Amino acid sequence: MMKISDTLAKAAEVDSFSYTMGEDLSGMGAPKAPLDGDLDGIRVTARGKAQQNLENPMHTWIPLRGEYLDEFLCLPSVEHCAQLLRSSWYPATPLEPQTSTTFTLMRLFHTINCQGKLPAFDLWKSLEIMTSNRTHSPPPDRYKVLLWTIHQWCHLKQCKWASRGHNPTGIEGTAQGGLALDCPACPLPSKNIPLLGEIKDAKRWLYRHFFATDANFRTRNAIVSTEEKDPSLSDRWAYFVRKGLYMEHIWKHVTEEEISTCSGFTAVFLVNLKNIQGLCTTRMHGERYQCNVDGVIVQALNDVELEVVISYNVICQWGIHFWKRMQEFPDNAQLKITEDALIMCIPKFHIWAHQLECHTRFSFNYLLDAARMHSETIEENWANSNRAAAQTKMLGPSAREDTLDNIFSFHNFKTIESFGCMFTNRIVEAIQEARVHRTDFESFNKGLMRFCGPAAVKMWLESVHAWEKDHSKPCPYEAKLQGKVTLQEVELQLSREEYDTVVRGGGVLAQSSLSTFIFSGIQIEEAQQNLALEVKARAAGTIYQQLNIQKQRKSLGWRIQQFCGLQQLFMLNLHQALMTAKLQYIDGPSSFISKAIKLFMPSELDGDTQRASICGPGIAEAEMRVREAEARDLLQWLRQGLRNRSASHLFTVKNVTGQNPTSCNQGILHNIQMNIYENKLRYPYARNVLNKEDIHAVNEKSLTEEELHDQEHLRDLGLLDSTLEGTAGGSWSIAQLGEGHRRLSWIWYQLGRDDDRPAIHEALHIEWCKACARMLCWEEEVELLNEEMRRVLAYKEWHHSWWMSQLGMRTRISEDLQEGLTAYAYEHAVQDWSCASELKKKWHPLRKLAIELLEGLPITEVYEYEVEEDDISDDVTEEE
Structure with a gap:
């Protein structure tokens, strides 16, 4: 093959052809092409000696807008391909080309494919229909030729934009990631930020790298070819990591099992939704989320030396033993950052599917120096690239990767072009919100100084600083739950107490212990x-289902009889105390429906007097301890089930398509719903038992007048949601969506001195911490946006100088x-310089206002700026 780098550059040379519109060339032996409306025929004549040379006749090419070749284009053999490129025709092969595609068509398809995700087949069929409609005969099949040409064209365009034609090493010298676009707003040492040793510690957080990690389950790839038959033109020079290290790590962990201790692990169940038969790019059997992500992260962060904030929707699982797993990689793949320099978070939208423990530990809302980062932009990027899933599924592995590289580059380019409007809109909003939240917090803090005293406020601030340094310390953003004991912990406590009784000579049989009863x-x-629910759900079930229900009844009846035997040991006087009608439940359980048999637990007896006469010492108290823990666990499971259901519904809408995956997903959603319903049935019973006995459980009991007044006051302050009353920790322990825009109610500034109660103080402590966090987040956002705008300007100026430095790098080439x-380098250098000048002029007054805000000066002029419209989503962030 000819050297593509030379050919690409020669395409920019002076045109050597003359074009004539509608000229009759029949005298030269060529038929006259018909004209059809505005699709005028274009005749091309060769200039000079090429007219007499018929060595390389060219018979066919793929046109756009009715271009016709009315003669055999005769060119010297050596310069044939180069002259075709100069005439804006791309030959299908550099050796004796018989087919060519116009640059106009290639540019049109390249743009439409990246913007509208139009497959090449649809383009070809459209051209075929247009041609067939005009000629009334099917044109020659050039579909495969078009695919080859488009593949080469897109690859060469990326190389051209990366200035590989200027580099003496050519295309072969491209490094991994060399074709990927830099983000001008991201910290790039020696390009838009100082070198590592020159960065001041006080401002080091401004140079953090924000990485978002997520798995895409839509862009699958069928086994239609191999890398040997479909070789890559770029060897993963853009947005894909190289397979060597990645696959080597994957095959080491093909037998590992997935372990999840957090219900937010919704994405993992997608493995059950996928029909992986015939696919080569999906969740392959045996691969696990940890090793897959590890293989990508270790290459993405390999050269990073600054602090990194990495987000992942299951980072609470993936982050466990992360640094231990990193030791499995070779020395040349080890990360350069330390463990303290890697901060892990969960994206703001995904965090609601996680357990409460994750809501503060991995939240961006309470992360120091994270500004207003939400880390959901990667989901928006998937929404853009997923539209190409249909066309990439049936492509060869290399063609698929190159197609996605083009789509990613196009999206990144459009994002960079939108920086002018995007940063303007964001910094206007940030300055306004920072001003508002600073005023609110100062007023709130001034009131708390009078109400709680400076010492209390100082203690709250110290607790925030201590938690930011060490997350194992009490979190100041969530309520402290007193007496929160799980069912298993109560069982363990009872077992230990029984063991102590045996040791002291109490003599309790293990098989008939109190906890067992x-x-x-x-x-x-x-x-x-559960049996009642099963009978209701299978009312018209099959013979097999009815048989299964009957077996459950039989097993349950046997268990009830065993329980009645234990009951005679611990509730000796039960027979004498109950009426004859009630004794039928105990003496003859086989004659009743097992799901309706009453057990007569101590809590079901009437009054303390009857319970004391029937039950042995400590039995009623032990049951109440178990009931309280049971109610807590049931409520927690019910909350978690609701979170799972919400997250699963959102996940289904976004990711699950097709009959087979939808059917499998319905089964999963059904199981989640059944668990919710079971807990919903059990929780009211446990709660009613506790309320009947006036037992403090799940923050509820028969409240005193003072406690009722406390709750009413918290509700007036907006701290206690009536729908969440009685839940552990109250509603203030859970951050809400839109937390950064939430403002304090006016009643916060009217605190009286008579509200000196622990519940009120704890609520004020939490709200003060959150108000402070909101203020700091917006001020950090202003400072970070100002720094990013500076970095964009610095990068544009650096890139201008970089293009100028490309001049003269290649010496042994033609004039x-x-x-x-030279012309191409000057063109891009001028574009960068013009862009930097325009943005500097546009952003200067806004950056001045931002600096005034950070220095504590009054800000008023910002409201004069209007938010500008932009064709790129306002939610695009600076994440890498």
């Missing part, structure tokens, strides 16, 4: 409710090629 009764109640390379 109580937990057996609770488990039977749960089984009764025509040197002229083309």
Whole structure:
């Protein structure tokens, strides 16, 4: 093959053809092409000696807008391909080309494919229909030729934009990531920020790298070819990591099992939704989310030396033993950053599917120096690239990667071009919000100084600083839950107490212990409710389902009889105290429907007097401890089930398509819904037992007048949601969506001195911390946006100088090629310089206002700026 780098540069040389519109060339032996409306025929005549040379006749090419070749284009053999490129025709092969595609068509398809995700097949069929409609005969099949040409064209355009034609090493010298576009707003040492040793510690957070990690389940790839048959033109020089290190790491972990201890791990269940038969790019059998992501992250962060904030929707699982797993990689792949320099977070929208423990530990809202980062932009990027899933699924592996590289580059380019409007809109909003939240916090803080005293406020500030340094310390943003004991912990406590009794000579049999009796009764109640639910759901079931229900009834009846035996040991006087009608439940359970049999647990007896006469010492108290823990666990499971259902619905809408995946997903959603319903049935019973006995459980009991007044006051302050009353920790322990825009109610500034109660103080402590965090987030956003705008300007100026430095790098080339390379470098250098000048003029007053705000000066002029419209989503962030 000819050297593509030379050919690409020669395409910029002076045109050597003359074009004549509608000229009759029949005298030269060529037929006259018909004209059809505005699709006028274009005749091309060769100039000079080429007219007499018929060595390389060219018979066919793929046109746009009715271009016709009315003669055999005769060119010297050596310069044939180069002269075709100069005439804006791309030959299908550099050796004796018989087919060519016009540059106009290639540019049109390249743009439409990146913007509208139009496949090449649809373009070809459109051209075929247009041609067939005009000639009434099918044109020659050039579809494969068009695919080859488009593949080469897109690759060469990326190389051209990366200035590989100016570099003496040519295309072969391209480094990994060399074709990817730099983000001018991101910190790039020696390009738009100082070198690592020159960065001041006080401002080091401004140079953080923000990385967002996510898995894309839509852009699958069928096994239609191999890399040997479809070789890559770029060897992953843009946005894909090289396969060597990645696949080597994957095959080491093909037998590992996935482990999830957090319900937010919704994405993992997608493995059950995928029909992976015939696919080569999907969640391959045996691969696990940890090793897949590790293989990508280790290459993406390999050269990073600054602090990194990395987000992932399951980072609470992936981050466990991350640094231990990094030791498995070779020395040349080890990360250069330390463990303290890697900060892990969960994207703001995804965090609501996680357990409460994750809501503060991995939240961007409470991360120091994170500004207003939300880390959901990667989802927006998937929404753009997923539209290409249909065309990339049936492409060869290399063609698919090159197609996605083009789509990613196009999207990044449009994002960079939108920086002018995007940063203007953002900094206007940030300055306004920072001013408002600073005023609110100062007023709130002044009131708290009078109400709680400076010492309390100082202690709150110290608790925030201590938690930011060490997350193992109490979190100041969530309520402290007193007495939160799980069901398993209560069971362990009872077992230890029974063991101590045995050691002291109490003599309790292990098989008939108190804890065994109580937990057996609770488990039977749960089984009764599940059986009732099963009978209701399978009312018209099959023979197999009815047989299964009958087996459950039989098993449950046997368990009830066993429980009645234990009951005679711990509730000796039960027979004498109950009426004859009630004794039928105990003496003859086989004659009743097992799901309706009453167990007569201590809590079901009437009054303390009857309970004391029937139950042994400590039995009623032990059951209440178990009931309280059961109610807490049920409420927690119910909350978690609701989060799972919401997250699963959103995940389904975004990712699940097709009959087979939808059917599998419905089964998963059904199981989640059944768990919610079971807990919904069990929780009211446990709660009613506690309320009946006036037992403090899940923040509820028969409240005193003072406690009722406390709750009413918290509700007036907006701290207690009536729909969440009685929940552990209250509603203020959970951050809400839109937390950064939330403002304090006027009532916060009217605190009286008579509200000196612990519940009020704890609520004020939490709200003060959140108000402070909101103020700091917006001020950090202003400072970070100002720095990013500075980096954009610095990068444009650096890039201008970089293009100028490309001049004269290649010496042993022709004058025509040197002229083309020089013109191209000057063109891009001027574009960068003009862009920098325009943005500097546009952003100067806004950056001045930002600096005034950060220095504490009054800000008023910002409201005169109007938000500008932009064709790129306002949610695009500076993440890498």
